[in-house]
Amino acid sequence: MTIKIYNTLGRRKEELCPRKKGEISMYVCGLTVYNYMHIGNARTFINFDLIRRYLEFRGFNVVFVRNITDVDDKIIKRAAEEKTTPKAIAEKYEEAFKRDNKNLGIKEPTHEPRATETIPEMIGLVEKLIAAGLAYEVDGNVWFRVRDFKNYGQLSGRSLDDMRAGERVEPDPGKEDPMDFALWKRSKEGEPFWDSPWGDGRPGWHIECSAMSLKLLGAGFDIHGGAQDLIFPHHENEIAQSDGATGKRFVQYWMHGGLLKIDKEKMSKSLGNVMLVGDLVKQWSPNAVRMFMLSTHYRNPLDFTREGLVQGQANVERLERTIQSLDFALGLNLPVSQSKTLKLKEAANEARVRFILAMDDDFNSAEALAAIFGLIRETNSIIEGAEELPDDEALNKSRQILLEVTEALGLKCEPEANWLAIEVSLREVAARTIGTIPSGTSREGILGMLLSRREKARDNKEWEISDKIRDNLLEIGIEIEDTSAGPRWKLIKAQ
Ligand SMILES: [Zn+2]
Incomplete structure (x- = not known):
């Protein structure tokens, strides 16, 4: 039996043939740590946790990388709003992100690199792209030259002309083409910066994921995942940078999770319906959240x-x-x-x-x-x-x-934990209704004693005792039904 994966690149299901026998290398775009995780993010991470766990169930050793984007425009903006440093913002929300993942029952990744720990690799990739003629520097900014990368648009299925017509692009006087995107940005006053061949600056978002995944998994790794809204431009640009710099195919299977709506509406700040994981897990168990989310296929939209x-x-x-x-x-x-x-x-x-x-x-x-x-x-x-x-x-x-x-x-x-709770209650019921139970009596033994005491009470028409035993058992989640063949039991939800 083989596993079939829907590959966004090519838009069809393909048989999973791992690069290395028995092992799956997998990279999932993590969170940009400028805010708390919302339930839309949670769905993506639960989906890829599911995929990872299932591959492990099927016997693969899964090397699972999920990054932390800890330098980005959004973090810098949030730091200004909260009147603190970008570093403090990133640390605060990274901690919250890890806590939320734990509360959702999501397994820890094999590797969880931070963008700021991978800067030399990013600079190395940008240098390779410049040497290959696929990037150019203007005033301390380095841009990727999209028109010179063959197959730009292969993942999203758009042509450059469609993109130019349809996308809002950041205008910059230094760009050769409006679709060119930033690999390296000159730092403005007060922004975090690193020394580079192009002066003090910081990486663009897309190059971060290329550098972290190539560093830990190498070109040609098996699965790259994220939500559907990352297909363009983020993943399209990751392919252009990585293929362009290494000359090799970057990823075998591109997997994208469907988006989440709330009561049929898009979740957005402007609609005021953003729900955070921190609030969700106060009310619902990780099992309930997961059971609900998994009732919809990972690629389909989910109405929350x-x-x-x-x-x-x-x-x-x-x-x-x-x-x-x-x-x-x-x-x-x-x-x-x-x-x-x-x-x-x-x-x-x-x-x-x-x-x-x-x-x-x-x-x-x-x-x-x-x-x-x-x-x-x-x-x-x-x-x-x-x-x-x-x-x-x-x-x-x-x-x-x-x-x-x-x-x-x-x-x-965790049936055993539940059983323990029932067992404790069962002993209490027994102590209340039939007196001391010899120590070491099993839960089944106790229940048997309760049932026979109830039968005896019924024979003697001591209805009060027989009703009490029945009602007490019902309270702890054991329902007794009397039939012509004797009493029958059923475990139900405790009242
Ligand atoms: Zn990414």
């Missing part, structure tokens, strides 16, 4: 709504309750049913195959979740309240596959 998050949270709870139900069933000594054993094993194997097929097809997380919830439905219908159960091997298989595939999506299901 409260209902979507509520649904995400409900789905996380369904998953966790199913794992708990499996744990619970594993502890019950009920008769084994061969047909149920076979059915559950088949459902588990089929779900895993469907999951991999979906994710191999350009990381279709929505389809992958459908496979997972198919198994959840099947598992619950087989085990809930049953008098006969599948054997332990089948129960364990369903449990293990559910945990394995959800972890590959970056969902942290």
Whole structure:
């Protein structure tokens, strides 16, 4: 089975053939640290965290680079607004960025270079471009000469004439062509600067990513990612600079994540609907956010709504309750049913195959979740309240596959922690209703004692006691239903 990736360069799905067997080299544009991370950024970083985790699940060693853009026009502007230095701004928002990533359950990159630590490499690239005739210096500014780079526009699919007509470009008297872009900028009074062959100055934004990715991954690395709004000009310019300076193909697969809207509107400062990750994670768990975001394919636009998050949270709870139900069933000594054993094993194997097929097809997380919830439905219908159960091997298989595939999506299901909470409550209920429980009694043992005490109470028409046991269990998330075949249990959301 092979993995297919939609390559923006060429606009089609291609088979993933890594440069080095068993290893994927991957670069994702990080944040320009002049502000807090908003949920649009969060979607991009969650998407690429998903892609990285899945590639690791498929056995690849993934070298994942995500940079910090810590010198840029926006940082300088923000420093002036906050009456501080660009360095202080970059440090403050870098720290916040790292905290937000952690709170979203995003894995740390293998390398996280800062632009300001890569200045010599940037100067080296600019020198190569000047030597190749692809760049020129005017008054301490160095510009990239776009008309001399063959295939400029290959990624965005635009011609230079379209670009000239459609783009707002910064006018500068030194430019040969309005589309030429800055590789190196002469520093103005009070701006950060570095010594260079063209005088004191600072790098342009695009050259930063070329230098950091080439330094850590080398030309021809596998995947370069970012949001769709980076295709032009940022990534187009990265290709021009990197191919131009090295003479080699820069990147094999260009991947771009879809944008996020809020209640069908664009998220923007002017609309006043920008939502920050810091506020989001106060209200919602990283699992709920991720479950919601992964219900849409990474390339499609995502409409961010409260209902979507509520649904995400409900789905996380369904998953966790199913794992708990499996744990619970594993502890019950009920008769084994061969047909149920076979059915559950088949459902588990089929779900895993469907999951991999979906994710191999350009990381279709929505389809992958459908496979997972198919198994959840099947598992619950087989085990809930049953008098006969599948054997332990089948129960364990369903449990293990559910945990394995959800972890590959970056969902942290912690059934054991939840069980511990239920177990503590269960002991309290038992102590209140039937008195002291011998130490060392398992949770299943305690529940068994509670159920038989309730049966006895019912036989003796002590309705108050039997109702109390039922109600107390319901409060901690165990529902008892009386049937002609005896009491049946079901784990539900605690009240
Ligand atoms: Zn970048």
